[in-house]
Amino acid sequence: MHQRKDQILDFSFDAVTVLWQKGTNVENKTPILQLRGITKRFGDIIANEKVNLDVYEGEILALLGENGSGKTTLMNMISGIYYPDEGEIFVKGQPVSIAKPEDAFHLGIGMIHQHFKLVDVLTATENIILGLKEPGGLDLKKAADRIKEICDTYGFEIDPNQKIYNMSVSQKQTVEIVKVLYRGADILILDEPTAVLTPQEAEKLFNVLRNMKKDGKSVIIITHKLNEVMEISDRVTILRKGQYICDLETKTASVQALTDAMVGHAVELNIDRPQPVDPKPRIMVDHLTVRSQDGVLKLKDVSFTANSGEILGIAGIAGNGQKELLEAIAGLQPAENGDIYYIEEDGSKEELLGMDPLKIAAMGVSLSFVPEDRLGMGLVGNMDLTENMMLRSFRNGKGVFTDRKSPHDLAEHVVEELEVNTPSVTTPVRKLSGGNVQKVLVGREIASAPTVLLTAYAVRGLDINSSYLIYDLINKQKKNGVAVVYVGEDLDVLLELCDRILVLCDGQVSGILDGRTAQKNEVGLMMTKVGGGEAE
Amino acid sequence: MTNTVKTPLVHITRRKNIVWYRAWAIRVIAVILALILCGIITTFVVHINAIEVYKTMIAGNFGTARKVWFMGQDLATLLIISLALAPAFRMRFWNLGGDGQALMGCFGAAAVMILFSGSMPNWLLLIVMFVAAIVAGMLWAFIPAFFKAKWNTNETLFTLMMNYIATQLIAFFVVVWENPKGSSKIGIINQRTQLGWLPDIGGNKYILIIIVAIVLAVGMFIYMRYSKHGYEIAVVGESEPTARYVGIKVRKVIIRTMLLSGAICGLAGFMMVASTNHTLTTTLVGGRGFTGVMVAWLAKFNPFFMIITSFILVFLGRGASEISTMFGFNDSFGSILTGIILFFIIGCEFFLNYELHFRKSAKKEVA
Numbered sequence: 001m002h003q004r005k006d007q008i009l010d011f012s013f014d015a016v017t018v019l020w021q022k023g024t025n026v027e028n029k030t031p032i033l034q035l036r037g038i039t040k041r042f043g044d045i046i047a048n049e050k051v052n053l054d055v056y057e058g059e060i061l062a063l064l065g066e067n068g069s070g071k072t073t074l075m076n077m078i079s080g081i082y083y084p085d086e087g088e089i090f091v092k093g094q095p096v097s098i099a100k101p102e103d104a105f106h107l108g109i110g111m112i113h114q115h116f117k118l119v120d121v122l123t124a125t126e127n128i129i130l131g132l133k134e135p136g137g138l139d140l141k142k143a144a145d146r147i148k149e150i151c152d153t154y155g156f157e158i159d160p161n162q163k164i165y166n167m168s169v170s171q172k173q174t175v176e177i178v179k180v181l182y183r184g185a186d187i188l189i190l191d192e193p194t195a196v197l198t199p200q201e202a203e204k205l206f207n208v209l210r211n212m213k214k215d216g217k218s219v220i221i222i223t224h225k226l227n228e229v230m231e232i233s234d235r236v237t238i239l240r241k242g243q244y245i246c247d248l249e250t251k252t253a254s255v256q257a258l259t260d261a262m263v264g265h266a267v268e269l270n271i272d273r274p275q276p277v278d279p280k281p282r283i284m285v286d287h288l289t290v291r292s293q294d295g296v297l298k299l300k301d302v303s304f305t306a307n308s309g310e311i312l313g314i315a316g317i318a319g320n321g322q323k324e325l326l327e328a329i330a331g332l333q334p335a336e337n338g339d340i341y342y343i344e345e346d347g348s349k350e351e352l353l354g355m356d357p358l359k360i361a362a363m364g365v366s367l368s369f370v371p372e373d374r375l376g377m378g379l380v381g382n383m384d385l386t387e388n389m390m391l392r393s394f395r396n397g398k399g400v401f402t403d404r405k406s407p408h409d410l411a412e413h414v415v416e417e418l419e420v421n422t423p424s425v426t427t428p429v430r431k432l433s434g435g436n437v438q439k440v441l442v443g444r445e446i447a448s449a450p451t452v453l454l455t456a457y458a459v460r461g462l463d464i465n466s467s468y469l470i471y472d473l474i475n476k477q478k479k480n481g482v483a484v485v486y487v488g489e490d491l492d493v494l495l496e497l498c499d500r501i502l503v504l505c506d507g508q509v510s511g512i513l514d515g516r517t518a519q520k521n522e523v524g525l526m527m528t529k530v531g532g533g534e535a536e
Numbered sequence: 537m538t539n540t541v542k543t544p545l546v547h548i549t550r551r552k553n554i555v556w557y558r559a560w561a562i563r564v565i566a567v568i569l570a571l572i573l574c575g576i577i578t579t580f581v582v583h584i585n586a587i588e589v590y591k592t593m594i595a596g597n598f599g600t601a602r603k604v605w606f607m608g609q610d611l612a613t614l615l616i617i618s619l620a621l622a623p624a625f626r627m628r629f630w631n632l633g634g635d636g637q638a639l640m641g642c643f644g645a646a647a648v649m650i651l652f653s654g655s656m657p658n659w660l661l662l663i664v665m666f667v668a669a670i671v672a673g674m675l676w677a678f679i680p681a682f683f684k685a686k687w688n689t690n691e692t693l694f695t696l697m698m699n700y701i702a703t704q705l706i707a708f709f710v711v712v713w714e715n716p717k718g719s720s721k722i723g724i725i726n727q728r729t730q731l732g733w734l735p736d737i738g739g740n741k742y743i744l745i746i747i748v749a750i751v752l753a754v755g756m757f758i759y760m761r762y763s764k765h766g767y768e769i770a771v772v773g774e775s776e777p778t779a780r781y782v783g784i785k786v787r788k789v790i791i792r793t794m795l796l797s798g799a800i801c802g803l804a805g806f807m808m809v810a811s812t813n814h815t816l817t818t819t820l821v822g823g824r825g826f827t828g829v830m831v832a833w834l835a836k837f838n839p840f841f842m843i844i845t846s847f848i849l850v851f852l853g854r855g856a857s858e859i860s861t862m863f864g865f866n867d868s869f870g871s872i873l874t875g876i877i878l879f880f881i882i883g884c885e886f887f888l889n890y891e892l893h894f895r896k897s898a899k900k901e902v903a
Contacts, residue, residue: 043551083547085893332780358783369781377777383770390767391782400763 030093032057032218033078033109033187038087040073047073050087051244053237055187060209060219062233062250064226064262066463068433070242071222072114075189079111080104110180111189116172118164125160128179143182150181154211169317170201177208188212189220194228198317199491199524206232224262224463226255227492240264263464271471271496273515274479279307279499281343282483283329283352283452288338290324290507298324299507302338306483308451311474313498313515314487315523321507322487323372326454329485330369331355342367342452368450370442372457372487374434378441381430385411385422388429389444414443418469435466442473453477456487471497491520505530546892554888562887570880574873582869589859589873596858597851609742609812611843611850612749613804617821618828618846619749619756620800622837623793625829626760627773629684633695634825636702637676637798639818641805643706644672646816649725649732649809650713661732666806673802674795676702681794685787699825703818710816722816725809734811745807752800757839769793801825827853834882852877 031054040048048070055061065071076082078089080101089096091107098104104111118127125144144160151158158167158174167175173193180188190209194202209219209232223229229236230250237247238261245261259267283306290299299321306312314322327333329340331352341349342365352360360367375381379388389407397403411425418439422432429437438458446453455474459467474497478484488494494501498515503526510526526532575586597607617634624631645665652661680694715723726732737743760766772779772789779786808820827849834848835841856870863869 042549043553330781356783357781361783371781373777376775377781380771380774380778382774387767387770391771391778394764394767400765402762402764402767 029056031055031090032092034090034093035074035078036088036090038074038077038084038089040070040077040082040084046242048077048084048239048242051239051242053244054247055218055220056235057186057218058213058216059234060213060221060232062229062236063220063222063239064224064229064236064258065239066224066262067435067461068241068463069239069262071239072191073242074239075111075191075220075222078104078109078187079189105183105185108184108186109189110183110185110187112173112176112180112191112193114191114195116176118172118175120165121163123161123163124158124167124175124178127164127175128160128182132183147178147182150178153215154181154208156208169196170198170204173197173205181212186216187218187220189222191222192224193221194223194225195489196318198527199520200528202228225490226258229258230255238262259464267464268468271468271493272475273497273499274475276307276310276499277479277481279310280345281305282308283485284339284341284343284349285325285329286339286341288325288328288340288353289336290321290328290333291336292324297507299328299335302504302507302509304502304509304512306452306485308483309478309481310499311478311484311486311497311515313494313501314485314504315491315494315501315527316504316510317527318489320504320527322456322504324507325504326369326371326456326485326487328353329452329454330367331357331360365452366448366450367452368445368448368454370438370445370453370455370458372460374437374441375430378445379429379437382428384428385415385420385425385440388440389414389447392444392448410444410447411440414440414447418443418473434461435463438462438466438470442470446473446477450477450482453482453484454487455485457489458486459493460489467493491523495520495523503527503532546894548890548892551889551891559888562884563881566880566884566887567877570877573880574876577872577876582863582865584863589863592859592862593851593855596855596862605740605742607850607854608746610854611846612742612746613808613812614824614827614831614850615749615842615846616745616752616804616807617801617824618831618842619752619839620797620804621825621828622756622832622839622842623760623766623769624797625832626837627769627790627793629681629773629790629794630692631677631680631695631794631797632692632826632829633676633680633698634801634828635821635823636695636699636825637673637801638805638808638821638825639699639702639706640672640676641669641802642809642816642820643702643709643805644668644670644802645732645806645809646713646722646725647709650722653726653729653731658731662734662810665732665810666803669806669809670799670802673800673805674798677794677798677801678791681791685790706816706818710818713816724814725816726814732810733814734807741812744811748803748807752803753839753843760837760839765789765792830878848881849878 033055035051035053038048038051039046051070051074053074063071063075073082077084078098080098080103083099089098096107098107119130122130125140125147128147129143147160150156156174156178158171158178164172164175173196177188193205197205209221212219221232233250235247236250236253236258238245238258240262256269259269286303288299288302292298302321302325314325316322324333328335329352335353338353340352342352343349350363350365352365355363371377380391386404386408389410390402390404393407394402408425414420415422415425420432420436420439420443422436429440432440442458453474458470458474462470474484474486486494486498495515495518501513501515501518501523503510503513503523505527508530510530511532513523522532571590578584578586578589596603598604617638620637621631621634645668648661648665648668652664656664676698680689680691680698683689683694684691710722711720713722714720734744760769768779768784768789771782771784772786776786779789805821809816813820831842831846831849834845852874856874857867859865859870859873860867
């Protein structure tokens, strides 16, 4: 405790209040889980440095920090995936060593990862008991009964006999949580659980978490969404750059103060939304229907227009046709039916469908695309910044040899302009952090002075600073008269940034709303049901 | 800061970067350990002084001028085939058909030599042989590439199977063109007239293939590093979605690169028939299409490093056969030693990428 006071005092927060909180509220309970001086290094990167953490019985603790602040690494050490280089872990006051996931499981610690670890062809029950070594024969009926019991206690809604591949993302997540509870966990760790959920589903999850808390379970929820911290947690612990910053009672904290603590300096939290300048139709999608290679309907009769000088937001649960829509416009996805027109300044229409990216460029259409999978599609991870800039320009010039001079200059320009944090332009991009990778990609795509800019999840995984930088870049393009299509997942951002919002549900247009007047709830309902209206 | 109970005995962490001298130190240690282990095995299993064995290996490669030239020729042949495979592997196209493609090159050159010697001037004969060898090699590479590009068939099995077809095809024609009659083999072709033989340079028949190999290595380095084609190959190999995203025609690149790969294999076949061996047998290529895979991968597709890796493999191979003849073992013992040394050389890659922390020294930090 003494050791920690200095760190709290260092922090510009109202340190006295925090200490006072500790004095009154915390000292009279013993933590169920304690971390002391935990350090973990990967090569020269320090993922966690002397981190302390306390979790008490029957509380929900939010672990708040930007991407790369070491939240997941820290939790992986509690759940036995990594082993700390230094430091101690205590469970119920006893020092413990957690070298493998089984150790964590025996100590009653269970983690729900961001990427689910379920077998698709098995049922919920089969997945839950998979790997358990219970005495006696396999009794699926008994297991299903116990699962029902757990579900009733906490308010989960799952059918134990349903196969995983028939489940929605939210149902899969429920199975993961039940799996952990079935194994008798008292401490549950959830890694960014709401990233894949609609607002309504997130609300349901929060209710379940509150029920668990009532039952005396301890819950750690990893997140970087401040509104969630405020809504669900009792206490919040903040990490920054791998270091423990402070912990405080949620009810004494404000969103602005938490953000400043997380980022390390004051941050302006409003997203700019200039009025569109002279919007004219630029891309017209008309009755577009797309099927995947295995015949699954991905887009059904989609029609809309994207205007110049305007940001058109696309909202929807992940996997509802966003990817196919952007790729169809970019010439990467064949369609079954419909048309995509590019409308020139003089109003003449040109068909884009059936063209490949080269032909689109040859038509004189400058179309830039920031795909969702940055390192798998937008960039080549093993190539350096210059070589990645070359992706768009390597054909330039006559002769058989590539010109490296201009991409090299472009790389240096992007590094300088967008403040890319990289040792040099000869560093492979996979060695950069997520935010810097995205800056390289966006920098290259806007360098060609596009008239259409398609972006998919442009700020996914980025910290607050980088996210705002990307919003600024997108707004700058909008002011230059570019037609921007912004596929996003964070509804708050979509509602603040976009001029219009198209909601996709099941590959269909569920509705197109005015970004300035749309309500979050309205969008959420449209995401789960075509046309919105009362779900359930 | 107290030491925790039950720390795991070792834990493994990934290295971020490794300084070059440390990397080479690890490689040298690996080779020394391999030699020590080989020494122990030779001493206790076959009761021969290990130093003698190593001396024999060196003598097998460098003992006489003739041996040195022979090794140079062996190295050059292996290098040409490895250079042929490099662009395909850079593209992540698992071309295991180097043997078959080179063998078809031999077949093309030998067929022209046998059927058309004397019916055209020697210079024209050589050109026709050259073209036939390259076309045959390209054909053998084009078939699996086409199926891969068009129907996404598995190129590993396809190219592998093409090797057997090539071997059997040659087995058949060896009997058809047997010389002398009844021997079931083709002896030296045009021994007397030397028609279709490439000229010896400075009276040495091995210099020419060595020059060809060096020129090809430089050419391949430039092609892969600086040409637009080379860049496309790299992008396709790293990520097909990225290639499509920037409008690279993946199918076209696959077929074009495999045609190049097959053409160079065909060239290797032409050199073997026209310059060094002047005959055709089913074992003429001798598995170099497979050894070449190892050469290319060990060198991470850098043509200049490939000179070093092909030297290591040729040195070990020739050393091993020298041991067998000198000490009267069968081939297996030499292969055991070669295997151990390669195992250590490849295995040390792990220590270049990861480091181990032992329980006692867990707190001691490596900078």
